[in-house]
Amino acid sequence: MIRLRSISLPFCLLLATAVATASEWPQFGGPTRDFVASASFTPGAWGETGPETLWRRELGEGYSGLAVHSDTLYTMFRDGSREVVVAMSAATGDTIWTRAYEAPIPDYMETDRGFGPHSTPLVLGDVLYTAGVRGTLLALDRADGEILFRKELISELNGTPDKRGYAASPLAFEDLLILPLGGEGQSLVALRQRDGEVVWKVGDLPNAMSSARLIEHNGAKQAVVLVNGAVLGVDPRTGALLWEHPHAAHWGRRNILLPLFDSEGRMFISSQRGGSQYLQFGELGQSGPREELWQTNQVRIHFTSPVRFGDVVYGSSGDFGPIPLTAIDLENGEALWRSREFARANLVRVGERALLLDEDGDLALVGLSRQGLEVFARSQVLDELAWTPPTVVGRTVFLRTRTQVLALRLPPP
Secondary structure, three states, X not given: OEEOOOXXXXXXXXXXXOOOOOXXXXXXXXXXXXXXXXXXXXXXXXOOOOOEEEEEEEOOEOOOOOEEEOOEEEEXXXXXXXXXXXXXXOOOOOEEEEEEEEOOXXXXXXXXXXXXXXXXXXXXXXXEEEEOOOOEEEXXXXXXXXXXXXXXXXXXXXXXXXXXXXXXXOEEEOOEEEEEOOOOOOOEEEEEOOOOOEEEEEOOOOOOOOOOEEEEEOOEEEEEEEEOEEEEEEOOOOOOEEEEEEEOOHHHOOOOOOOEXXXXXXXXXXXXXXXXXXXXXXXXXXXXXXXXXXXXXXXXXXXXXXXXXXXXXXXXXXXOOOOOEEEEEOOOOOEEEEEOOOOOEEEEEEOOEEEEEEOOOEEEEEEEEOOXXXXXXXXXXXXXXXXXXXXXXXXXXXXXXXXXXXXXXXXXX
């Protein structure tokens, strides 16, 4: 580790339990890491000209998501042999600062799907945490981008290298950062937020391009993550492995989705090869799945973001062939309906509707129900591959392609 400056912030700013306001999208998956916007309204439909465009700008290549805190937007991109972290004005798209560092594409990385970066920054108080394709973890001063510490997850901590590059987005818990690492004794690792020192490691499986999330079951918190061949549950304070449940991974590394967890102690997981599973947890707070309610290979969500309304999960199912938007009945795992109206799509829940962005650049406001798909508004707003999920802050939607960023204003209810 190379420490460039110690972090001397009030301890309360380093805790992950702060509640994001309506003006924030501080991490991968949004305020609650489940692609549910904190907006308290359901947006209205827009007209034939599409939502109001606030600004559009060019950016270097990458799939990194867009994190927002107050009036600033944070993301990452590639510039030749360097990775760059950028802070932009959320109002205008103008650059506030950039921080670049050398990060040559490693020999093992396949780049036919792009060079990355893939990870979404984490905003935590006055600090920004980022992870690049080589596993370079940075803590940056959010105000000016000064590097506070640097940790190499692959070369220094011997994490599992991935053919597509490191892709996990940091997760915060109390004074820790939790990240998949991979390898014997270190499927998951926790680092101190203030200096990057390792606090605990756990598990023996390689990582799988996935990110961890927190769940709470009967008053006890767990960090859960899909890794290569299983989903794990870990005590986030101590690193104790609480449970492990098998889930097959395509090509060894393609378990990507964030698990969906509900108040009844049930978890939905899905992947390209492992299909979908719905697990019922035991009665104890730190217990894991006591039974598999159902498993199906008919629904396989690869890397896009599904959303849940009631007892139905909606997501794009498939890989190399057709990838229809599919409604999955959580009672039995059956597909209630499939729609090919959109290409492979990311979804974000906003009130009682969802924003859908497909890979062709079509943005839609949709209603999702057991009966079917209702499209309230639809416009093509991007003209190149769009694999990054939308970021929704109030009535503003931030979208990204591999080389552009766009800000739109949603109509009022």
